[in-house]
Amino acid sequence: MSKENKSKKLSRRDFIGRASTGAVGSIVLFPAISSGxxxxxxxxxxxxxxxxxxxxxxxxxxxxxxxxxxxxxxxxxxxxxxxxxxxxxxxxxxxxxxxxxxxxxxxxxxxxxxxxxxxxxxxxxxxxxxLMDGEKFHPVQEAFVEEDGLQCGFCTPGQVMAAVSLLNNNPTPTKGEVMNGMAGNICRCAAYPKIIDSVLSASKKMKV
Ligand code: FES
Ligand code: FES
Missing domain, CATH: 3.10.20.30 (Beta-grasp domain)
Structure with missing residues (x-):
């Protein structure tokens, strides 16, 4: 499935499904998705x-x-x-x-x-x-899922918040600016390449 189609079909239910099949990161990336x-x-x-x-x-x-x-x-x-x-x-x-x-x-x-x-x-x-707008994910959240910007997911809420702040201040960062801007967030799984891709992808989404 293309990234575009994947994004369009994203729903809360999809993430619950992903979480139950081992995508633990979905739980922390979208913590509002819970019965409580x-x-x-x-x-x-x-x-x-x-x-x-x-x-x-x-x-x-x-x-x-x-x-x-x-x-x-x-x-x-x-x-x-x-x-x-x-x-x-x-x-x-x-x-x-x-x-x-x-x-x-x-x-x-x-x-x-x-x-x-x-x-x-x-x-x-x-x-x-x-970050969510009702049922709609923030573009940074969408981008982290589409680009697989997480492994265990524990650092992901912090990475997402740092990315939102970075893009609010600099909507079209270069790769180097993303690396600098995200330098305060450690990922113990070393998912850095995908995290950077996620932020660059979110930048494009937020421009549209
Ligand atoms: S838990 Fe706050 S900076 Fe590490
Ligand atoms: S995805 Fe595991 S610590 Fe970052």
Whole structure:
């Protein structure tokens, strides 16, 4: 099947099928595809979110206003994963070195393990769950699937977020600019050639 046709036939159901046949990466690339997603969205939509901690925090996450009480040492990724149940963002090194936890903060990519939740006060956070437009995948997500830009998939949400930020800042990067722009994201499977192809392909899709 041509890439074009493959892309057109992409659906949530296809990805569930792929995941069940071993394409584990699909699960982390498209974490919203799960039977528990409606509950997650319901949970995050509550505007007066309560959790342990004494410091008030208000921010937007994937377009929704969140009010929370956090500890001074709660990191942004802990807020996202442990309290908002947005587990698409992954933690690997937990020390600001690998990029697995990358999210967008006011449109710029940041390591969410290396940032306090309180520092996101008043800002807008986008996680991999927030990239989809309803049932439609973001062009970067589509490109990663079409170009097989993943192996185990663990680093993929972070790679996707870094690619989105890169393409927002530079819609038509050269291969060298993609390599530089993605340098903050480590892939332990060394899927780098395909990751670069994915970003270049996404660039073409986003131009159309
Ligand atoms: S988990 Fe945050 S940079 Fe590695
Ligand atoms: S695809 Fe396995 S770590 Fe990147």
């Amino acid at each position: 997603n409606d509950k997650r969205e319901e949970k995050i939509s509550k505007t007066n979110f309560k959790m342990l901690g004494t410091n008030s925090l208000t921010l937007k996450v994937n377009g929704k206003k969140i009010s929370a009480k956090v500890n001074a040492n709660t990191t942004l990724v802990e807020l996202l994963r442990d309290h908002l149940n947005l587990t698409g963002t992954k933690v690997a090194c937990n020390s600001g070195e690998c990029g697995s936890c990358s999210v967008l903060l006011d449109g710029e990519v940041v390591y969410s393990c290396h940032m306090l939740a309180l520092d996101a006060q008043g800002k807008s956070v986008t996680t991999v769950e927030g």
